[in-house]
Amino acid sequence: MEAWELELVARAQKGDRKAFTRLVIEHQNRVFSYLYRMLGNAYEAEEVAQEVFIAAFRFISGFRGEGSLCTWLLRIASNMYKNRIRYNVRRKRSQESCIDDKVEQPDYRPIGERPDNPEALVATQQMEVALHEAISRLPEDFREVLVLRDIELLSYEQIQELTGLAEGTVKSRIHRARSMLTRLMSGHLDGEELI
């Protein structure tokens, strides 16, 4: 952790809300992005991200600065995500009797810079949608490490710290997730890239 972040954390631990706001600004994209890729739904990801920061505000006094704040926040996000999934499963079960079975499509949210050329824009969007859907179809354990490594660009050590898994397991899961994704994206992989 850098000095400025340590200082903000120390101030936030004393109840300085402005310092905490700075920390939220600093980490909101990473937390939201992780939740969005894990949940596959932007609205739900925003809701859970709020819960993550509220929990962080409550428990920041217990943060000792041994790991990075980002990893600490992502660990909270991971726990909140698991709680949300359990809640969604319970809710789905209770609604099963009155709602027809339908496959929930992940909600796609365009990101990053968009190409000016309309054809390229359409192709990029199609590729993003396909990739987003393919990621959401990965098993949860594999999806998590893939998102942390290839989207959040965390190091293996950070992923180990966050998930509590051994290095070999982390690497193996990442490889298997990438391989599954390669298979899922086989129809789209013809040398094309997003932009």
Add this chain to the structure above:
Amino acid sequence: MAHDGQDARPEEDIFLAVLDDELPPQERERFEQDLAGDPALKERFERYRQTVALIRQLGPSPAPKSLLPSVQRRITRRAVQRSFPTLRFPYEMLVFVIILGSLLYFYFNMLPAPPGPVSVREAPVTLQIELTAPPTPDVVARFHLADPGDSAPGTVTCYGRLERSQVEKLLAEIAPLLARRPPLPLPPGNRFGILLTAPRP
């Protein structure tokens, strides 16, 4: 990807190491030779590399603008709640008020009141007694009788609240003035509202 006389390294490790740029130069060279000699491996690796490149291009998704204000709002609300933890309904206070109110009600309504001028309506039994002349000021004073102030024209009215024994004494004193005898014996009860009416002299 086993090589004669060399340790075999799983494909998984090699793919990860290549993409993480962590493969030692010697192994890298050997891997490139493998790729050149094995079109199936080359295709597998190319697709794998392409997938990783695609995911990384996807990149982190920016948080919606509404996230920060929502978090700030909730933190402020939480801080207010922590500053004023008793903002919830004060049940303890309500119980205290109910008990105090009950005690006061009991004190003012259930205990025997001292004799004195009170509203006729407060007396449990009211005796309306007609006199031929107003009672003397001495009687009025001794029996704490009072004028309600709303006497009918041409009439003097006095009232009071008396114990049974006092009513008996009063009746004895005003006996010469009685226009009509009150009901005898007196109705049951220990406390009476007395209403004396007489023509104004």
